[in-house]
Amino acid sequence: MGVDHYITNLSASASAVVAFAEARNKIAAVTEFGATTDGIDDSTNANYYMDFLTYIKNDAVARKVAWVLTWRNGSPTHYWVPRIEDIHYDGFLKFFNDPFTAFENDIGDYYSYNFGTSIAPFCGLRGCEAGETCSSCPGDCGLCLMQKQDPIAHWQFDDASGATALDSSGNGNTGMLVNGPSWATASENNSLRFDGLNDMVSVEDGPLLSFTNTFTLSAWINLSAVDRSQSIISKGKCNINWVEYALEVGSDNKPRVFFSEKSADNQIVVASTALGPNTWYHIVGTYDGSAERIFVDGTLSGSLYTNHAMFDSTANLTIGARETDGSTICSGDNTVKELSGSIDDVRIYNRALTAEEIKSLYNAGASGTTSGARVSRPQHPTGLTAW
Incomplete structure (x- = not known):
């Protein structure tokens, strides 16, 4: 699957959780300036995106999440997030008391990147190719950091x-x-x-x-x-x-x-x-x-x-x-x-x-x-x- 949008208009040094799915919406949950996420802060390349998501989920008042940016038919739309209730890897993002039920659908994999002065690139077409690893290219190689790769x-x-x-x-x-x-x-x-x-x-x-x-x-x-x-x-x-x-x-x-x-x-x-x-x-x-x-x-x-x-x-x-x-x-x-x-x-x-x-x-x-x-x-x- 190719990537037809890059994340734009994000504040410099803000961290973001990037989600995208085939032929469906692209979603980015953007944290406020200076937010820390259990050892992952804005100055760290947040490859450990499941920790990042878990932190957001457990933040009862959602102080760390400023807004959610979505793409619908190529047009960006902003939604404020009152509270994220549940997150599933390769599943759905569910909001507490949120009227936008469309978010309760499968939206694909979640990836966390550090956004500095430029947009962090996606590594390819979602295939784990030669030279790419789970840590250098989580978007292509999936959630396998610090895990055994081979079947047991x-x-x-x-x-x-x-x-x-x-x-x-x-x-x-x-x-x-x-x-x-x-x-x-x-x-x-x-x-x-x-x-x-x-x-x-x-x-x-x-x-x-x-x-x-x-x-x-x-x-x-x-x-x-x-x-x-x-x-x-x-x-x-x-x-x-x-x-x-x-x-x-x-x-x-x-x-x-x-x-x-x-x-x-x-x-x-x-x-x-x-x-x-x-x-x-x-x-x-x-x-x-x-x-x-x-x-x-x-x-x-x-x-x-x-x-x-x-x-x-x-x-x-x-x-x-x-x-x-x-x-x-x-x-x-x-x-x-x-x-x-x-x-x-x-x-x-x-x-x-x-x-x-x-x-x-x-x-x-x-x-x-x-x-x-x-x-x-x-x-x-x-x-x-x-x-």
Whole structure:
């Protein structure tokens, strides 16, 4: 996405939170002269924009926020801000007692820059290109300052044979093939097939696979059967452990991501997109500590704003089915929500990927389309600077 406006008419040395979205409004919340933001002041390049936003949100009387400048159809408009009630990264900006409800829509990513004698430039077209980093170009490379860039687990399923699925992240999360999921042929680039009966991949629990309040679950799937509940990624057992987190397809054929909070209530967001059979889809679920999101083929398909701490399950992580204890409450089976079809390129991150990162991941892996329907397995992305 290109940038068709630079921020202008801002006071010298004022800091600003810059927000923009595809084909929609551009918004800048401008602070007063001399305002400080938890260690980030007007003389500091405020790359740590989430701290900046949090400070504004927690300022009960909004002394630090002078006004909001918006662009509507290319024309700038000023609004005074009585109080900012809530802020979500890559989500919406909501005002307390503000009549302008249009601001409660998704307005894209938030970026904070220091404005000195000249306008701080955007780095490019929102792609994290060679030579750009999260700190030097947050507008292109997303929120990843001081965070591990690589997935903490990555099963490419390129093993082609054997009873284990190797973890290419280097973190040793080797998966054991249970009940015989089969390796796809070389022409299908070695994805893993599940029979919908009791096949799964089981990965031993470890500290890297449990999260406090942020994660990303990503996989390519191709369903052979539909109109049934099917598990893509799950951590937790029925009746023994609450499910810590899961990426699934419901009986309505819509993907969903959820996690259990510490009070054992599930926080679920369901995609608006229903999946069909015999088609490759890229499914991603994220939680950034304030919102859950579900993406289908690189596009946001559902969101839920929630800020609960996550339950920590000691159960193994499973791919292709959810493991149970075989009790009556679990229908007397040892596995439930068995997936019928193929799964490939499963990734888990301990942070929420940005919408731009997810789109890039989808674009890099997409291939083999016929009339818009994916008929061949995607290629593994390579050389993705953002991760």
